[in-house]
Amino acid sequence: MRLTNAIDLKLKDAEVIYYPNFFTTKEANTLFEALLNEVKWQQDTIKMFGKTHLQPRLTAFFANNQNRYKYSNIIMQPEMFNANLSRIKTIIENELKIEFTSCLANLYRTGNDSNGWHADNEKELGEQPIIASVSFGAERVFHFKHRTDKQLKHKLILQNGSLLLMQGDTQNNWLHQIPKTKKTIGKRINLTFRIIA
Numbered sequence: 001m002r003l004t005n006a007i008d009l010k011l012k013d014a015e016v017i018y019y020p021n022f023f024t025t026k027e028a029n030t031l032f033e034a035l036l037n038e039v040k041w042q043q044d045t046i047k048m049f050g051k052t053h054l055q056p057r058l059t060a061f062f063a064n065n066q067n068r069y070k071y072s073n074i075i076m077q078p079e080m081f082n083a084n085l086s087r088i089k090t091i092i093e094n095e096l097k098i099e100f101t102s103c104l105a106n107l108y109r110t111g112n113d114s115n116g117w118h119a120d121n122e123k124e125l126g127e128q129p130i131i132a133s134v135s136f137g138a139e140r141v142f143h144f145k146h147r148t149d150k151q152l153k154h155k156l157i158l159q160n161g162s163l164l165l166m167q168g169d170t171q172n173n174w175l176h177q178i179p180k181t182k183k184t185i186g187k188r189i190n191l192t193f194r195i196i197a
């Protein structure tokens with residue numbers, strides 16, 4: 001049921017599948033409210049090109065091991081998964097038949113919050129990172145661009161309750177971002193489940 005209406009994006013040199021109805025709207029709305037209130041959302045300072053900035057969104061990091069996650073010069077120490085995050089993790093694992101260790105959570109407070117062009121290709125994610133990315137709350141546009149073939153771009157809307165699975169060589173060949181938008185929109189929570197060895 002959860003994997004119905006799957007859309008294979010058929011991106012070149014990548015494996016990206018979008019599951020628009022992974023969670024029902026009712027489940028997604030309930031989880032959105034719960035996570036909004038129970039997660040200790042933080043705004044970290046990142047260092048890029050020698051300058052420090054506040055990240056343009058709030059984040060939190062969870063894992064079932066002690067492994068830290070390092071990116072953009074920040075080191076995130078994991079917290080334990082709470083009950084809702086554990087339930088979400090188990091549902092995803094049972095459907096995808098993949099086990100995850102960690103989850104980086106993002107809260108986009110308004111359209112002015114964003115996530116700049118990047119790939120999730122840190123060494124600790126392995127050579128072909130598998131990332132299962134769940135969205136709750138307001139819809140946001142997600143952009144892909146190929147690293148070397150500049151013609152190749154793709155846009156999709158990440159709907160409330162959807163799951164985006166990125167695997168294979170996706171992170172090696174493509175970058176992704178959540179751009180800012182001038183539209184007045186509500187909050188969005190994104191959970192990216194990862195395997196961090």
Ligand SMILES: O=C(O)CCC(=O)C(=O)O
Nearest residue numbers: 104106115120178190192
């Ligand atoms: O918010 C999203 O959908 C993307 C999050 C993301 O790319 C990340 O946390 O690495």
Ligand SMILES: [Fe+2]
Nearest residue numbers: 118119120176
């Ligand atoms: Fe990412």
